[in-house]
Amino acid sequence: xxxxxxxxxxxxxxxxxxxxxxxxxxxxxxxxxxxxxxxxxxxxxxxxxxxxxxxxxxxxxxxxxxxxxxxxxxxxxxxxxxxxxxxxxxxxxxxxxxxxxxxxxxxxxxxxxxxxxxxxxxxxxxxxxxxxxxxxxxxxxxxxxxxxxxxxxxxxxxxxxxxxxxxxxxxxxxxxxxxxxxxxxxxxxxxxxxxxxxxxxxxxxxxxxxxxxxxxxxxxxxxxxxxxxxxxxxxxxxxxxxxxxxxxxxxxxxxxxxxxxxxxxxxxxxxxxxxxxxxxxxxxxxxxxxxxxxxxxxxxxxxxxxxxxxx
Amino acid sequence: xxxxxxxxxxxxxxxxxxxxxxxxxxxxxxxxxxxxxxxxxxxxxxxxxxxxxxxxxxxxxxxxxxxxxxxxxxxxxxxxxxxxxxxxxxxxxxxxxxxxxxxxxxxxxxxxxxxxxxxxxxxxxxxxxxxxxxxxxxxxxxxxxxxxxxxxxxxxxxxxxxxxxxxxxxxxxxxxxxxxxxxxxxxxxxxxxxxxxxxxxxxxxxxxxxxxxxxxxxxxxxxxxxxxxxxxxxxxxxxxxxxxxxxxxxxxxxxxxxxxxxxxxxxxxxxxxxxxxxxx
Numbered sequence: 047x048x049x050x051x052x053x054x055x056x057x058x059x060x061x062x063x064x065x066x067x068x069x070x071x072x073x074x075x076x077x078x079x080x081x082x083x084x085x086x087x088x089x090x091x092x093x094x095x096x097x098x099x100x101x102x103x104x105x106x107x108x109x110x111x112x113x114x115x116x117x118x119x120x121x122x123x124x125x126x127x128x129x130x131x132x133x134x135x136x137x138x139x140x141x142x143x144x145x146x147x148x149x150x151x152x153x154x155x156x157x158x159x160x161x162x163x164x165x166x167x168x169x170x171x172x173x174x175x176x177x178x179x180x181x182x183x184x185x186x187x188x189x190x191x192x193x194x195x196x197x198x199x200x201x202x203x204x205x206x207x208x209x210x211x212x213x214x215x216x217x218x219x220x221x222x223x224x225x226x227x228x229x230x231x232x233x234x235x236x237x238x239x240x241x242x243x244x245x246x247x248x249x250x251x252x253x254x255x256x257x258x259x260x261x262x263x264x265x266x267x268x269x270x271x272x273x274x275x276x277x278x279x280x281x282x283x284x285x286x287x288x289x290x291x292x293x294x295x296x297x298x299x300x301x302x303x304x305x306x307x308x309x310x311x312x313x314x315x316x317x318x319x320x321x322x323x324x325x326x327x328x329x330x331x332x333x334x335x336x337x338x339x340x341x342x343x344x345x346x347x348x349x350x351x352x353x354x355x356x357x
Numbered sequence: 358x359x360x361x362x363x364x365x366x367x368x369x370x371x372x373x374x375x376x377x378x379x380x381x382x383x384x385x386x387x388x389x390x391x392x393x394x395x396x397x398x399x400x401x402x403x404x405x406x407x408x409x410x411x412x413x414x415x416x417x418x419x420x421x422x423x424x425x426x427x428x429x430x431x432x433x434x435x436x437x438x439x440x441x442x443x444x445x446x447x448x449x450x451x452x453x454x455x456x457x458x459x460x461x462x463x464x465x466x467x468x469x470x471x472x473x474x475x476x477x478x479x480x481x482x483x484x485x486x487x488x489x490x491x492x493x494x495x496x497x498x499x500x501x502x503x504x505x506x507x508x509x510x511x512x513x514x515x516x517x518x519x520x521x522x523x524x525x526x527x528x529x530x531x532x533x534x535x536x537x538x539x540x541x542x543x544x545x546x547x548x549x550x551x552x553x554x555x556x557x558x559x560x561x562x563x564x565x566x567x568x569x570x571x572x573x574x575x576x577x578x579x580x581x582x583x584x585x586x587x588x589x590x591x592x593x594x595x596x597x598x599x600x601x602x603x604x605x606x607x608x609x610x611x612x613x614x615x616x617x618x619x620x621x622x623x624x625x626x627x628x629x630x631x632x633x634x635x636x637x
Contacts, residue, residue, distance in 0.1 A: 106540050124543040136537035140559045140635040149555070150545045185636035203545065 049118070050079030051239060052103075052207060056112035059098050072098060073266040075317035076112070078258055080207075083237040087250040089298065090260030091306060096243045097133075100211050103241060104130045117206065126154050129200030131210045135192040137184040143195045144180040147171055147202050154203040170202035171195070174228060190221035197225075201232065210242040214249065226252060227282050234278065247298045251276075252285055258320075259301050268320040269306065272297065275326040290326030297325035378417045385416040415606040423606040424613065438598060440590070442611065446618060448590040452508075452583075453576045453622075456515025460572065464520050465565065468527025469553070472561070478528065485524065493518035493579050497586055507587035514583045519572035526568025530561030559633070566630035573626055577619045592618075 057076040060069045072095040080086045088096050101107035103114055105124035114121040116128070129150075137146045147167040155163070171180060174194040184192050193213055200208055214222040230253055233240060244250050250257045257272040276290050285291055415423075431443025471478045493514045500510035534557050542552040584593025592615055599607035 104540075104544055106543060124540075124546060126544075126546045128544070130540075130544045132537055132541070134537055136535075136541050138538055138541070138556065138559070139637045140633075149547075153545045153547050153551075183636070 049115075051082040051084075051117060052080040052241070053115045054078050054099070054103075054112070055115065057099065057102060057109045057114070058111035059095055059102075060110045071265050072263050073260070074111075076268055077318045078268055078271065078320065080239060080241060082239055085233060085238075085240045085242070085253055085255045086258060087242050087244050087254035087256075088258040088260060089244060089247065089250055089302065090266065091262050091302070094260045094263040094266035096260060097211055100130075100209050100241065100243055103207075104128055104209050106130075126203050127206045129203055129205035129208050131193075131196045131200045131208070131213045133211045133213065133215055135184070135189075135196040137192055137195055137199075139184050142181045142183055143171060143176055143187065143191075143198075144168065146184070146195055147199045150199050150203045167198075167202055170198040173201070173232060174198045174225075188221075190217050190225060193217060194225060194228075197229065201236075201238075207239045207241065210240065212243045212245065215245065222246075222249070223282055229253065230280070230282075247295060247302070248286075250274075250298065251291065251294055252280055252282055257298065259298070259306070262306050267317055270301065271320050271322045273322060273324045273326075275324050294326045297323070381417050385414045415609065419606050420609045420613075424610045427610055427614075437589075440595075442592070442595060442614060445590060445592045445595040445611075446614060449580050449584060449592040450618065450622075452512050452591065453515055453573070453580050456512045457519045457573055457576050459512075460516045460519035461523060461569065463516075464523035464568075464572075465527050468524045468565075469531050469557070471524070471528040472531025473557075475532075478532070485521065489521040489525070493575075494582055494586070497583065501587075507589060511580070511583045511587050511591070515576045515580060518579045519576045522571040522575065523565070523568040526571070527561065527565045530564030530568075531557055533564075534560040559635070562633035563630065563635070566626065566633055570623060570626045570630060573622050574619070577615075577622055581615060 054076055058074040059072040060074075061072070063069050072093075076099065078086075088099065090096055098107055098109075102109050103121065105121055105128070121128075137143075138149065141149060144164065144167055147170060148163050151163045151167050152158070155166075158166070168177070168180060171177060174197055176191060176194055176198065179187060179191060184195070187195065193216075197213065200210075214225060217225065226249060232238070233253070240253075242253065251274060254274050255278075256274060258268050259270045259272060260266050261269045272294065274294060276285070276288050276294075280288075427442040431441045431446075433439075433441040434444065471481060496514055496517050497510060500513045501507065504510050504513060538556050538560055539552070542556045547556070580591065581593035581596065584591035585597040588594050588597070592611055596608055596611045596615075599605075599611065
């Protein structure tokens with residue numbers, strides 16, 4: 047059985063209670079996997095620990111228990127193998143757009159000449175449509191342009207995995223749509239593996255291969271993994287005409303509005319194998335039955351289970 | 358509101374200056390009073406002083422003439438106690454710059470360490486808090502005793518008074534670098550040395566520059582007093598020497614020049630500060 051490219055195993059985050067108060071558990075027993083080239087979105091209400099999970103993946107934070115394995119090696123500390131796009135864009139304000147991208151590129155390929163670094167950085171800035179704003183400082187760029195620079199900086203180091211922390215949260219709807227389209231085409235062209243936090247259900251449906259639904263914290267967990275079964279060549283203009291679209295959307299919204307509060311492992315699910323559902327397909331809203339439960343040491347990707355289900 | 362003309366403020370400044378000089382002129386104007394002392398005594402000490410007609414306070418014209426004299430020949434040297442005002446200013450500026458540069462060399466790296474390490478910050482904080490409020494001139498006897506050189510002692514006093522604002526501001530600037538920027542450097546696996554020079558230093562530079570500006574201002578304030586104590590050369594010594602000569606005209610000229618040089622030093626650092634300031 048093949049292992050997924052990225053494997054999260056038993057991730058738990060607790061904060062020690064102060065003054066004799068009991069420990070506060072944000073989330074516990076988080077298990078999921080992401081395949082190479084897969085685009086995974088995580089949705090959940092504020093406070094369920096999405097950003098903590100992303101920070102653990104980035105190596106910026108440490109989980110209380112559990113670990114993350116990427117490409118067969120455990121993640122310990124930040125690495126150029128995982129590019130991060132921060133919610134607050136986090137551009138260095140004293141550098142130009144080009145300088146910000148080159149800052150990462152120089153770190154990735156220290157042996158490169160300045161010319162090579164510049165050419166490489168410009169290529170990625172042009173990819174996000176900023177060829178005309180190379181020498182502008184972040185303060186001179188609009189919110190959308192800043193976030194584009196952040197995306198270019200993360201892509202330019204050609205990471206094995208991209209982590210996006212609600213990258214479009216602070217943008218207006220129009221700008222968000224445009225950048226979503228750009229991100230979609232870049233990801234489709236580069237087959238980038240992506241893990242993204244979002245609050246926007248439509249964004250998740252447009253971009254993701256699968257959506258991880260988190261129940262509310264404390265003791266948050268992965269309640270369901272929703273497979274987006276629509277064909278991969280989606281565009282923002284046409285995706286909502288797909289008959290699957292509203293079935294998936296209704297399922298997600300229904301979870302967020304109704305079920306996320308009361309979830310708390312209501313079905314007594316096995317946290318190692320969160321139920322996989324495909325609401326886009328007829329009758330797919332039911333939980334896909336899993337194959338025999340393996341021992342926790344060889345947690346399965348949902349792959350074989352799904353294959354069984356679709357037979 | 359109508360936009361005011363570019364020249365409105367300078368014209369008003371000139372007007373205020375004229376008003377001030379006018380009042381000064383009329384309040385110090387010589388009025389020949391009656392002879393109040395014995396004519397022979399008057400002949401001895403000078404008629405005007407004897408009549409009480411001349412205030413010891415010179416008028417603006419006297420000061421202007423003196424100032425022109427100084428500016429025309431700023432570097433003359435007529436012995437130990439009679440050097441040009443330009444020479445004296447250069448001595449003072451030299452002491453300030455040397456003391457200030459030494460202080461920067463100590464304060465900025467040390468401030469970096471303090472800002473990066475909460476442990477060292479806590480450990481050194483009591484010392485800084487006690488040493489910071491000490492008047493730099495209080496160090497003077499100790500400096501003279503240990504260094505045994507008045508010139509170096511003056512530089513030491515400048516060093517010690519420039520140190521604290523730079524140290525405290527650097528530590529604060531470094532400690533309050535935005536976490537996001539440090540996280541960016543971490544995820545890009547930027548080495549700690551590169552992070553220090555290319556992320557923390559530029560991020561903290563405006564705060565550090567503010568500290569430097571405060572320091573150079575204090576240093577210029579202190580040098581005058583320090584030179585009054587150590588004597589020999591410098592604008593502070595010049596002022597004290599002219600007080601002993603009872604030449605108020607020279608003192609006022611020196612006061613004016615001290616102000617102008619102080620403004621110049623501040624403007625220079627303000628320009629530097631503008632160069633490292635960034636907009637978020």
